[in-house]
Amino acid sequence: MNRLRSNQIFAILLVSAAFPLLCRTDAFTIEGIFGAAIAAVVQLLLCLPMLRLYHTGFSFCDYARKHRILPLFFLAYLLIQGGISFVRLQSTSQDIALPFSGKFLAAALIALVCLYTVSLGIQALARSSTVILGILILTLILMCIGAIPQAEPQNLSLSPDDTIWRGFLHSMIHADELPLLFLLLDFTEKKQFRRIIPIWAGKFLMGAYLSVLGMAVLGSRMAHADHPFFAIVSVSQPLSTQRADAIYLLVFVMLCVLRITLFTVLAAHLLRLSFPKLRYTSTVCLLLMLGISWGASAVTVPDFVSLAFLGILVLLIPGLLLFLPERRRQAT
Numbered sequence: 001m002n003r004l005r006s007n008q009i010f011a012i013l014l015v016s017a018a019f020p021l022l023c024r025t026d027a028f029t030i031e032g033i034f035g036a037a038i039a040a041v042v043q044l045l046l047c048l049p050m051l052r053l054y055h056t057g058f059s060f061c062d063y064a065r066k067h068r069i070l071p072l073f074f075l076a077y078l079l080i081q082g083g084i085s086f087v088r089l090q091s092t093s094q095d096i097a098l099p100f101s102g103k104f105l106a107a108a109l110i111a112l113v114c115l116y117t118v119s120l121g122i123q124a125l126a127r128s129s130t131v132i133l134g135i136l137i138l139t140l141i142l143m144c145i146g147a148i149p150q151a152e153p154q155n156l157s158l159s160p161d162d163t164i165w166r167g168f169l170h171s172m173i174h175a176d177e178l179p180l181l182f183l184l185l186d187f188t189e190k191k192q193f194r195r196i197i198p199i200w201a202g203k204f205l206m207g208a209y210l211s212v213l214g215m216a217v218l219g220s221r222m223a224h225a226d227h228p229f230f231a232i233v234s235v236s237q238p239l240s241t242q243r244a245d246a247i248y249l250l251v252f253v254m255l256c257v258l259r260i261t262l263f264t265v266l267a268a269h270l271l272r273l274s275f276p277k278l279r280y281t282s283t284v285c286l287l288l289m290l291g292i293s294w295g296a297s298a299v300t301v302p303d304f305v306s307l308a309f310l311g312i313l314v315l316l317i318p319g320l321l322l323f324l325p326e327r328r329r330q331a332t
Contacts, residue, residue, distance in 0.1 A: 004187045006195040008126035010202070011133045012184070013177045016262055017203045018136055019255040020174050021210060022229045023088040027222045028211035029159040035167020036207050040200040042168075043175050047196055049318040050182045058321065060186040064273045070317070071270035077179055077313055078270070079285060082263035083292025086110070089256050090293070095226050096249065107293060110256055111286050117261045118268065118282040122187070125261055132254050139251045140206070144213060146236035151216035161223070173306050177203070178314040183266050260289070 004012075026032075064071040086107045093106040117125065177199060185191055214222055214232045225231035233248045268281040278284070 003189065004122070004126050004184065006188055006190045008130065009181070009184050009188060010195075010198050011129040012126060012258075012262060013180060013199050014202045014206070015129050015133050015136065015255060016180070016259045017177055018206060019085065019252075019259045020088065020176075021207060022227075022252055022255060023092045024228060025091075025226060026170065026228075027159070027162070027225070028207075028214040028228055029162040029167065030156065030211070030215070031159060031162040031164045032167035032170065033208045033211050035164045035169070036171045036204055038164070039168045039171030039175070040204045042172070043178060044193075044197065044200055046178055046314050047181065047193070049315060049322060050185065051191055051193055051196075053318045053322045054185050054191045056322070060183060061273065063321070064270070068274045071273045073313060073317065074179060074183060075267055075270040075274070077309065078263045078267040079288050079292060080296075081176055082260055082267065082285070082289035083296050085256065085260050085263065086289060086293035087296050092227055092230075092252075096230055096252070104294075107290060110253075110260065111290060113257050114260045114264055115282060115286055117257060118264045118286075122265050125258065125265060129258060132258055135254070136251055139247060140209065142247065143233060143236050147213050147217045147232065150235050151213070152219060153216060155215050155217075155219035156212065157215075169303060169307075171207075172310070173303055175310060178310065180262070180266070182314060182318065183270075260286075263289070 060070075089110060090104065090107055117128075181196065181199070210229060210232070213236075214228050217232055217235055218225060218228070221231065222228055230248070233245070264282055264285050267285040271278060271281045271285060
């Protein structure tokens with residue numbers, strides 16, 4: 001895999017984090033904003049062990065070639081998250097006007113697009129992510145322009161059905177950027193803490209922006225919205241002569257393709273590290289993700305399982321690797 005710049009990693013992870021926000025089914029609340037702020041600080045602290053590990057001279061690819069069980073842990077996580085992304089696509093496509101019918105058809109068509117984008121490599125993905133991030137920012141500005149006439153500041157109040165703890169837990173469960181960052185750090189030369197702060201600052205600001213905008217526009221209707229983001233854009237129309245729904249649908253599809261492509265590129269890379277002779281790894285990973293999405297739609301995973309899996313990948317594994325004798329010799 002090719003080298004990446006720190007600003008490209010920022011764009012990739014921020015655009016990937018935006019897709020779950022668009023698919024969110026829980027209401028945006030003030031308590032959720034405070035919980036997300038605490039979670040952002042905790043997630044930044046969880047980055048310290050992995051950064052310290054890389055500063056000792058650690059290389060994930062080199063270590064994975066000698067110890068195949070390591071990439072398998074991350075491979076399983078990437079495949080599961082890719083499958084969950086397909087589930088989010090399928091559930092959201094039922095409530096919005098995508099130009100095709102059938103939720104599995106939507107997933108199959110997105111998978112075909114991702115199969116092509118994966119073939120272009122991670123460098124093309126990194127370049128396109130900066131463009132998509134710019135489009136996303138312009139779309140959010142467009143939302144604000146359309147929302148201002150509909151906004152009512154008195155709607156910004158505490159929610160009786162939410163707590164800061166629930167907002168914190170929700171943000172931690174959806175902290176996919178941590179294991180992704182651990183993998184992507186292997187492909188950049190600049191691994192300073194100050195370069196990863198914008199990732200979580202940007203994610204928090206994006207979530208807070210949508211929360212404040214949604215509460216101001218929807219008010220009490222927020223609690224009854226199946227997908228708050230699309231409920232917001234349905235009433236936040238900046239053009240007086242024509243609805244702007246096509247713009248939001250385009251951004252939704254682009255974010256979906258980029259996120260699943262990111263999971264597939266990294267999963268195929270890890271699969272090749274574990275099984276060098278295996279061919280068509282990208283196709284295998286996408287088929288596995290589609291299979292997982294079929295099973296995940298009928299199974300509910302408890303929150304503590306997701307948090308435990310995340311803790312193993314971003315805290316336990318980097319911590320153990322950091323204190324291996326060979327790592328200590330490199331550090332000294």
